[in-house]
Amino acid sequence: MFPWYCETVKNVTVSVPDEVYRQARIRAAEGGTSVSALVAQYLRSLAEPDVEFRRLADLQDRVIAEIHSFSAGDRLDREAVHERAVR
Numbered sequence: 269m270f271p272w273y274c275e276t277v278k279n280v281t282v283s284v285p286d287e288v289y290r291q292a293r294i295r296a297a298e299g300g301t302s303v304s305a306l307v308a309q310y311l312r313s314l315a316e317p318d319v320e321f322r323r324l325a326d327l328q329d330r331v332i333a334e335i336h337s338f339s340a341g342d343r344l345d346r347e348a349v350h351e352r353a354v355r
Contacts, residue, residue: 282307
């Protein structure tokens with residue numbers, strides 16, 4: 269399934285502040301995984317930069333698919349924009 273499972277693995281020692289480790293443990297627990305698996309996934313993502321690009325391209329495609337109609341003529345005029353401004 270994943271080619272990296274067939275490779276030998278290396279142990280890596282990483283030093284992080286206590287709060288970073290605590291947050292990583294929380295994030296790992298929320299995802300049902302381990303801190304080690306989170307770090308391994310991150311390092312794999314560095315080795316495959318196109319994975320992030322594909323993820324963002326997929327997100328863009330989903331957002332575009334949700335836009336059912338758009339017309340530049342539907343824009344607000346300058347006065348309407350300024351009326352809607354947060355004051």
